[in-house]
Amino acid sequence: MLTRSEAPARPQILYSCYTNYSREGEQFVPEHVFSYQLAGTLLLDEGSQTHALVPGTFRFLRRNHLVKFQKQLPADGSEFRSLSVSFSQDMLRALAQEYGYPAAARQPPGTAVLALPDHPLYQSYLASLRPYEQLALPDHAALLALKAREAVLVLLQVNPELRDVLFDFSEPGKIDLEAFMQKNFRFNVAISRFAYLTGRSLATFKRDFERLFRTSPSRWLVQRRLQEAYYLLKEKSKTPSEVYLEVGFEDLSHFSFAFKKAYGVAPSKLLGAS
Known part of the structure; x- marks a missing residue:
């Protein structure tokens, strides 16, 4: 995960792994993220609510939110592991045009973290990523971009209500x-x-x-x-x-x-x- 709001761009598919200490910090979430908790616990605090994400948890993080995080090692001292797939606005615009999804109206402010119930399609997609665990390198950017697009289609199949969130390309509106x-x-x-x-x-x-x-x-x-x-x-x-x-x-x-x-x-x- 990004650890500061000014951190460099993240890869589209990212494995996080820590073995000898827990980490905490804060981040600005610039793009939507589909994520899965493999081991350890991730605490996400969005100011008014804290989410505890345990192994086996799927989640969706909405872009343009502030979140504090704490990555806790498992009780047995083994490594913390999570998988994140981020969706750039350019990729989502191209996918919306290709598949005929209209741009959505600006969505009202909502929670930064959406819990996603387990689903066979999510599990199948997760299994398909395992061979690519070591491919987060520039030479494999095109392949990983295809897997990120696939993640969007899986999300839309399982959670069609996310369409208006994913294809809302507006900037934040004036709020209280x-x-x-x-x-x-x-x-x-x-x-x-x-x-x-x-x-x-x-x-x-x-x-x-x-x-x-x-x-x-x-x-x-x-x-x-x-x-x-x-x-x-x-x-x-x-x-x-x-x-x-x-x-x-x-x-x-x-x-x-x-x-x-x-x-x-x-x-x-x-x-x-x-």
């Missing part, structure tokens, strides 16, 4: 700014990304934001993240090292400095100061 920011302030992404996801240019986003919150986006984000950190430290007895990434700070030292400046006490001393 306050509700979006209250849901997503924990994500450490650029202000320009927040602007895009709320259907605004950067200039319009800043103007609307300051009219609504009476402060700049960057200042509000720091204040809101510190409020959440205070709650987690004080009421949930979490440690600073557990909290700083969860609320959207990049490093512990910056978090500690900002927290002490705001509350007059280091986060590590908060409980002792009560």
Whole structure:
């Protein structure tokens, strides 16, 4: 998976495998993804809901969403493994034209993660990918592109209601700014990304934001993240090292400095100061 919103383009078919540690982070999901959990557990937090994906789980991730992830190794210490097939907009447009699917109207905002029930067609497709596990190389791009197209057709056969999601090629529409920011302030992404996801240019986003919150986006984000950190430290007895990434700070030292400046006490001393 992409680990940051500015990460390079991912292969269309990607096997994730980790053997000696669990991983966590956050990502912007730029394209739709069809995925299967092979081993270990994947936790996906989209701000208002957390999804626990266990081995044998199929899922569909909708594009243009922010998600925090945690990849947990199996209890026996063996490797974490998952398989993801991503669908570029160019590929979906070409497939829609070839098969006569009309472009869909803009879909309303919805959950980032859709659980897919097991189905024989999914299992057959998964089995067909096993010979290609080691083919995520440039020389095999054409072959993998065909398998990605096949995944779209399988999804449409099993879940025809996904047609309007897959063939919605519109950019995000203008949405409720306050509700979006209250849901997503924990994500450490650029202000320009927040602007895009709320259907605004950067200039319009800043103007609307300051009219609504009476402060700049960057200042509000720091204040809101510190409020959440205070709650987690004080009421949930979490440690600073557990909290700083969860609320959207990049490093512990910056978090500690900002927290002490705001509350007059280091986060590590908060409980002792009560």
